[in-house]
Amino acid sequence: MDASTQVVIDTNFRSALKRMQQAGRVSTYAHEADTEFQIAATMKKLDGGPGLLFPRVKGHAMPVFGNMLSCKENCEAAFGVDYRGIRQFVARALGNPVPPVVVGKAPVHENVHREFDLGKILPILRHTDGDSGRFITAGIVIVKDPETGVYNASYHRLQLIGPQRTAIKLDFGRHLRAAYERAQKLGKPLPIAVCIGTDLAVHYTAATMGAQMPESADELAIAGGLRGEPIPVVKGLTQDLHYPAETEIVLEGVLLPNQTVREGPFGEFVGYLSPEGDAPIFEVTALAHRNDPVYFAINGVGRETIMLRKYVMEASLLKALQAATPIVKDVEMTAGGLHRFHAVISVKKTNTQQEGLQRNAILAAFGTLKDLDLVIAVDDDIDIQNPNDVEYALAMRMEASRDLFIIPGARTHEYVRKSNNGIRAKVGIDATVPFEERARFERAPFRDVQVDAGSFTKQVTGLDWLK
Secondary structure, three states: OOHHHHOOOOOOHHHHHHHHHHOOOEEEOOOOEOOEOHHHHHHHHOOOOOEEEEOOEOOEOOOEEEOOOOOHHHHHHHHOOOHHHHHHHHHHHHHOOOOOEEOOOOHHHOEEEOOOOHHHHOOOEEOOOOOOOOEEOOEEEEEEOOOOOOEEEEEOOEEEEEOOEEEEOOOOOOHHHHHHHHHHHHOOOEEEEEEEOOOHHHHHHHOOOHHHOOOOOOHHHHHHHHHOOOOEEEEOOOOOOEEEOOOOEEEEEEEEEEEEEEEOOEEOOOOOEEOOEEEEEEEEEEEEEOOOOOEEOOOOOOHHHHHHHHHHHHHHHHHHHHHHOOOEEEEEEOOOOOOOOEEEEEEOOOOHHHOOHHHHHHHHHHHHOOOOOEEEEEEOOOOOOOHHHHHHHHHHHOOHHHHEEEEEEEEOOOOOOOOEOOEEEEEEEEEOOOHHHOHHHOOOOOOOOOOOOOOOOOOOOOOHHHO
């Protein structure tokens, strides 16, 4: 049994912030900051660096925290383990759900508002010049399916449209949309809670998609599996559902069944503005928050949006591929593919009977994650985290007429503009060498020598003849 199956990890939002601060992964903005473009633009300019804290925000009492999980170093600091450890905890969660525990009192209920103006209490950001308004971007929507009672957690952007109303973007094929459509058929509003700054296990569970997160999976229990113990949840103040008790800010309310409003455009993770469209209305019935709350914000066009899904998608993909094709050793969702559209699979063939399984793995990858459009299989001597090494495999071990194959007319993400409304060809590349030819493709070996930090200096000696 893997050690991660027995470890309890503190994934509380404030614990994660403290670990990041101790690791030197938080930078504090020294001046007053403006929610109108400035904070989002600063987050974008410093994207991929330490988390950014804006303690003084114009017109608001709450500080803003951004770029929290925008790079590997931040993620590792937030969890207190390396990236492989994060993936192990995610993989554990997928197979070992731990149901939440209900608590009577919750930090998130320390301050309760029933009559309020969202735009005045929360420092909701306006991100880009092309956006249609101010958007809540880091909210995780908790919903209990009106028919099955199963809990789902998912990211959805919310556009501010009134003192106690927002529009909510519901993509097709998502579990929240399915729950909403069931409520519509019943002619009833759908109760939801939007958690802003909640348990990291919930953040990562909400980012999971594909075959490893079916609609029947209770995602609060999956989050408990990641944490290694039950997530404390509290009953809503105005809605009949439970949500994480240690959330910084929560919005309770309902999705109205028969009203829509125009929502968008908004800068999305693909780098483009998503188009304007009809969206349901979220009517907020209560706003609650902890003492001294932190408002968490994510840039739509930023590395955090894609980094949030990197480890959960890798864990999901690796679990599915190893079950189907045992020669698979590891996977990498690449940065250039937005940790979503491109993957590299590391395989190790041990006999000639395993030849061809690398291509089976490529096909299985497309079936596991629908948004994957390019999958490359390489041998286990290639460092899949090193783009140069992967490109070396393409240069030296791939012959296009034999090793590149295309699957036409497959489904991808509808935001891919080169697609035809989400229909696009998939590309598989077999950059592995035949098992019987491994020796011919071995790279020149060097001796393993020890070179410590003091082995070289910048002072040049022994080249006196250059003078």
